[in-house]
Structure formats: C-alpha cells, structure tokens
Amino acid sequence: MSHLSDADKIYLLNSIREIEDFPKPGIKFKDITTLLGNAEAFTLLMDHLVERYSAMDIDYIAGIESRGFIFGAALASRLKTRFVPIRKPGKLPYTTISEKYSLEYGVDEVCIHIDAFSAINTSKPKVLLIDDLIATGGTATAAVNLINKAGAECIEACFIMNLTFLQGDLYIKKTTSVYSVLEVF
Template sequence: MHLLNENDKTFLLHSIREIEDFPKPGIKFKDITTLLGDTNAFNLLMDHLASRYENQKIDYIAGIESRGFIFGAALAARLRTRFVPIRKPGKLPYTTISEKYSLEYGVDEVSIHIDAFSGVAHPRVLLIDDLIATGGTATAAVKLITKAGATCVEACFVMNLTFLQGDLDIKKMTSVYSVLEV
C-alpha cells in the first residue's frame, strides 16, 4: 500500500491554511479550501487515497457533510465506485435512517437514505471526511453505516487532531486512517 513520505506530508500540511480564533477565540481552524485550490496538493492527496484503496474492494464511499462530500465524491470517481452522502437531518429528500450523537451541550444527528447501500450484497463502505476532532460525528456515521446493513471497512480522514483523541472510539468499531496527524 502506497504511503506518503515526510516531504509529501509536509507539502500537504503547508497547503492547509490555519485561521486563528475561528469560529471562536482559542480555536485554530484548519481551512482546507487552500488545499482544494492547489492543483498539485489536491492531486497528490487524491492519488495517494486512490492508491491506498484501489485494491480494497470498496463498494461505496460515504462522505460526511459537507467537506467529506468533496473528498468522497472525487475518490469515488477515481475508484469508479458509488458515493453516498451522510447529511444532517432534513437534508435528504427520501426516507432516511438516522443516528444521534452527543455534543458538549446537546445532541446532533446524521442521516442517510434508507436504501443507500441497496444493490450490493454485503456492501463494503469507506467513510471519509476532512478532519477528525472529537469524533462524535464520525462515530455516529460508522454506526449509521452498520445500521443501514453495510460494513465500514475503514474511516479515513485527511487530518487527525490527535490531541483530541477523537479516533479512539471509532477504532473500537473499524480501522482508522489519517493522512496527516497534527
């Protein structure tokens, strides 16, 4: 399996802009729009992910709203497989199933169409998003994939904020891969 060397990781990391105090004081927001706008960085990332997953027999790629849609759809096109959006409630037009998860002060929810993985026996799904922080949304997404009758073979993130340890709960359910760890 193709691995990125340290120079490639450094290049990708430097293609991501950091915004101080956004969305609130003390937060250092990782802005991936600069990576998306850099042809070399985006293609390096997508080539790497395509190489990693090309022989994994992935039936679907599920992307978490909204930045997971960008990476997931692009990777699904490269792998010539299907893409499934995982969205906030009320955003999908057909019958959905949902999974709730706790926030620091409340509850949120993610949804997919009830038939998202129909058409393939024993579907194998790759979950993808831009960033793993506390892990609540991604953990709920893995549970949702399972609830929909599929197997989440791996949860993939462009970046893991390791100090928040959001990947620990996900690792209890599936394999986790992060391109960059900060």
C-alpha cells in the same frame, strides 16, 4: 498500503491554511480550501488515496457533510465506485434513517437514505467513510454506526487530518479501522 513520504506530508500540511480564533476564540481552524485550490496538492492527495484504496474492493464511499463530500465524491469517481452522502436531518429528500450522538452541550444527528446501499446485490456492501478531519470522533462514530445500521459494513474511516490532541481517533477505533493522511499535534 501506501503511505506518504514525510516531505509529501509537510507539503500537504503547508497547503492547508490555519485561521486563528475561528469559529470562536481559542480555535485554530484548519481551512482545506487552500488545499483544494492547489491543483498539485489536491492531485497528490487524491493519487495517494487511490493507491491506498484501489485494491480494497470498496462498494461505496460515504462522505460526511459537507467537506467529506468533496473528498468522497472525487475518490469514488477515481475508483469508479458509488458515493453516498451522510447529512444532517432534513437535508435528504427521501426516507432516511438516523443516528444520534452526544455533543459537549446537547445532541446532534446524522442521516442516510434508507436504501443508500441497495445498488448492488451483496449481503454486506463494503463502505469506506471519509471526512476532512477527525476531532472528537462523535460525528464519525455516529456515521460508522449509521452505515452498519443501513446494512453495510464500514471497513475503514479515512480522514485527511487527525487532530491527535483531541483523541477522536481512539474513540472511533472502537467501531472501525482508522486511517489519517496527516496528523496534527
């Protein structure tokens, strides 16, 4: 499977704005809106993902709310496959199943429609999970568990950025294969 050149990785990283102290002091927020607003950078990224995943016979792409929707829907369209949103409670209009996960102070939850993977007749549809970044891994691991609970198989979790210093990728690797386009140390 393809990998980006170092020059392409630097180009993509430089297209992502960093905001100091957002949403709270000490955080360096990675703002992908500048990558999305750069047609050349976004096309480079999407071309790379299409090349990586076009031969994997993916039945669905699931995107985590909300930035995973952007990359997931675009990739699903380019791969001519289906897109499934994974959302917070109360955001999906039909019957859902959910998966809870621990936060530093409390619990959160992600949901999916109960029939999210019923559009094709196969016993275990293959699903690619995608989001903009992996931090601590809690949300993504819950999303993988939710995909599997819904009767599909998460074959890989893809992230545009991996915040390696938080080691969330190590957590999610216990549940599925992980691919990160960019690594931030």
